[in-house]
Amino acid sequence: MTELMKAVQINGFGDRSVLVLNDIAIPTPAENEVLIKVKSASVNPVDWKIREGYLQPMLNHPLPLTLGWDLSGEVSAIGKNVDSLKIGDPVYSRPDISKNGSYAEYITVVADEVAIKPSSASWQEAAGIPLAALTAWQSLYDIANVQAGERILIHAGSGAVGQFAIQLAKLRGAYVYTTTSATNTALVLALGADQSIDYHQDDFSELKDLDVVFDTIGGDTQANSWKTLKKGGRLVSIVENPDETIADENGISAFFCFVQPNRKQLEALAEYVDAGQLTTNIDSEYALDQVANAHERSESGRAQGKIIINVSP
Numbered sequence: 001m002t003e004l005m006k007a008v009q010i011n012g013f014g015d016r017s018v019l020v021l022n023d024i025a026i027p028t029p030a031e032n033e034v035l036i037k038v039k040s041a042s043v044n045p046v047d048w049k050i051r052e053g054y055l056q057p058m059l060n061h062p063l064p065l066t067l068g069w070d071l072s073g074e075v076s077a078i079g080k081n082v083d084s085l086k087i088g089d090p091v092y093s094r095p096d097i098s099k100n101g102s103y104a105e106y107i108t109v110v111a112d113e114v115a116i117k118p119s120s121a122s123w124q125e126a127a128g129i130p131l132a133a134l135t136a137w138q139s140l141y142d143i144a145n146v147q148a149g150e151r152i153l154i155h156a157g158s159g160a161v162g163q164f165a166i167q168l169a170k171l172r173g174a175y176v177y178t179t180t181s182a183t184n185t186a187l188v189l190a191l192g193a194d195q196s197i198d199y200h201q202d203d204f205s206e207l208k209d210l211d212v213v214f215d216t217i218g219g220d221t222q223a224n225s226w227k228t229l230k231k232g233g234r235l236v237s238i239v240e241n242p243d244e245t246i247a248d249e250n251g252i253s254a255f256f257c258f259v260q261p262n263r264k265q266l267e268a269l270a271e272y273v274d275a276g277q278l279t280t281n282i283d284s285e286y287a288l289d290q291v292a293n294a295h296e297r298s299e300s301g302r303a304q305g306k307i308i309i310n311v312s313p
């Protein structure tokens, strides 16, 4: 008899009413995959952007689709070609976004996308790390190649990605400016930001000769960021493809980053966490049957860290 599990799925694109809690078959791992019993998942804005169908031209997901692409959990079965992990390992992952996600009691993930979770982090904290921290890592380390002593502006330092970006930029020895509202000033300074700019009151575009801008907002925020950079500076956006003509006119190298799964980077992040150098702040926690509320919180744009779904005890 097929064993069933609970999973939050969509069978069409739209508002939060398309989310349904289904009983579906527990998947079987392929030769290069592991089956993970999910402890916690985390919500990222991409989850509700996919739910709305906004990314369908790019991802072409088949339906029904299980949402959620961040997780912590325990390995409960392994494919026959997997030798990097064993049953019972406590792991975390940002799995392939083109496949079924982690708002489910079990998920199969390619072993190369899975790492042992930081031992000092709770299941909830660990689930909050992969997608947001890999995004910050790949944007700041792989693409912008931030160096010690460089001056960087990180937009939305109080957001999930922004919080990891502040900490990773400081670990590289950069000087960090960040935008947020007054409510979050203490939060971003505690994470290590050197200066917090209240974007409701102050004009961040008065900053000059920066080395790097990390754009997590797009629109006017990106448009007003060009003039803050020095010639030869770098702009990395994770929300909107930067205009190459404007970049050329300003002598700036501009990039778009779309985060990719990466086991080695998850291992390096776990080391930072266990060394006490990287913190995860949790904004709120929900049960698997409360995903709609969790999406509502994420869609508000006011989250102050990770939104967690507690899947199993």
Ligand SMILES: NC(=O)c1ccc[n+]([C@@H]2O[C@H](COP(=O)([O-])OP(=O)(O)OC[C@H]3O[C@@H](n4cnc5c(N)ncnc54)[C@H](OP(=O)(O)O)[C@@H]3O)[C@@H](O)[C@H]2O)c1
Pocket (backbone or CB within 6 Å): 044, 045, 046, 131, 132, 135, 155, 156, 157, 158, 159, 160, 161, 162, 179, 180, 181, 182, 183, 184, 199, 216, 217, 221, 237, 238, 239, 257, 258, 259, 298, 301, 302, 303, 304, 305
């Ligand atoms: N390309 C990729 O691979 C990738 C990966 C991850 C995320 N993303 C995208 O990156 C964006 C950020 O993701 P996230 O998870 O960090 O979001 P998030 O956690 O939901 O961000 C919420 C934070 O943004 C701040 N904020 C909102 N508007 C702001 C503004 N105009 N200026 C400064 N801060 C502002 C809010 O602070 P206040 O309440 O103080 O305003 C809040 O703390 C999303 O659009 C997401 O889809 C892309």
